[in-house]
Amino acid sequence: MADLRRARDRATGADLVELRLDGVTDVDVAGALEGRTRPVIVTCRPVWEGGRFDGSEEARLRLLAEAVQLGAEFVDVEWRAEWRSLPRGERTTVVLSHHDFEGVPADLADLVRAMRASSAGLIKIAVTAQRLSDCLTLRDAVRDAGPRIALAMGPAGQLTRICPWLLESRWAYAGSAASGQLPLDAMADTYRVRTTSSATAVYAIVGSPLSHSASPAMHNPAFAANGLDAVYVPLETTDVREFFTVADAIGVIGASVTAPLKAAFGDDVVTRDEMARRIGAVNTLRRRDGRWEATNFDVAGFIVPFERRGSRLA
Numbered sequence: 001m002a003d004l005r006r007a008r009d010r011a012t013g014a015d016l017v018e019l020r021l022d023g024v025t026d027v028d029v030a031g032a033l034e035g036r037t038r039p040v041i042v043t044c045r046p047v048w049e050g051g052r053f054d055g056s057e058e059a060r061l062r063l064l065a066e067a068v069q070l071g072a073e074f075v076d077v078e079w080r081a082e083w084r085s086l087p088r089g090e091r092t093t094v095v096l097s098h099h100d101f102e103g104v105p106a107d108l109a110d111l112v113r114a115m116r117a118s119s120a121g122l123i124k125i126a127v128t129a130q131r132l133s134d135c136l137t138l139r140d141a142v143r144d145a146g147p148r149i150a151l152a153m154g155p156a157g158q159l160t161r162i163c164p165w166l167l168e169s170r171w172a173y174a175g176s177a178a179s180g181q182l183p184l185d186a187m188a189d190t191y192r193v194r195t196t197s198s199a200t201a202v203y204a205i206v207g208s209p210l211s212h213s214a215s216p217a218m219h220n221p222a223f224a225a226n227g228l229d230a231v232y233v234p235l236e237t238t239d240v241r242e243f244f245t246v247a248d249a250i251g252v253i254g255a256s257v258t259a260p261l262k263a264a265f266g267d268d269v270v271t272r273d274e275m276a277r278r279i280g281a282v283n284t285l286r287r288r289d290g291r292w293e294a295t296n297f298d299v300a301g302f303i304v305p306f307e308r309r310g311s312r313l314a
Helices: 002-010 029-033 057-069 108-116 134-141 155-162 184-190 215-225 240-250 274-279 297-309
Strands: 017-020 040-043 074-078 093-099 122-128 148-153 201-207 230-236 252-257 284-288 291-295
Touching: 002 017, 002 029, 029 040, 029 057, 057 074, 093 108, 108 122, 108 134, 122 134, 134 148, 134 155, 134 240, 148 155, 155 230, 184 215, 201 215, 201 240, 215 230, 230 240, 240 252, 274 291
Parallel strands: 017 040, 040 074, 074 093, 093 122, 122 148, 201 230, 201 252
Antiparallel strands: 252 284, 284 291
């Protein structure tokens, strides 16, 4: 509990703090809540839903009930649990959650409708994106779901974390507790999650893997420094058609292209300029008049000037 409280109090850059009671050996709900300086989400995730609590279900639900009785701002309880047994508190909003760590369930839309029909104040849907287009599947499934938190775990799902407004999600999670999560400073400062919205211009880097790329850490601060309402997001895929499907759905204006897709954008899918055709590879896309145009600034910036100078460097 001492470690949990210290971690809670260190999270000064967050708007909400999730208190994970599962895995804590000396659980004290009152102690977890006492002295908090920002709203909290009390969670005690069981092993059967990806958490670390391996005690009885009765004991677990008693902990969550105590959090409600003590006025925790939010209490997260699983859809598959006996959530109706929890007391109702005037100061507490129940978050009814479902997590799928394998993929996107085929009956996701039906599941969302059933959860929304409950009396919960908020529903939370967390699936695992096996491919980039799963982000669109999730978006479509929660479109009419009312107040919600929705996200896709895994590298292919980072779009849903960086742009929670695409799914009308009430909040986004930062940290390292789940696959695809980003540090708080990246979410708040690099991607500016608090200030982006449906009016924000979207740019991207496309390829796979993208975790090593420094491009988001360069482009996003540049947007901010120039007062541009724009965000540069990773779209992890090796499928050109999938990229176009997602880019069209979320309104991507331009994109950087990295391995293994640099040679995958031929004249059949984009309009390539002379430089891109000459080298047979693309590193930059932009949308113009409903058509994607492609170029390669590596050629324009390095090879051509070198040829013009001959064999000597200035």
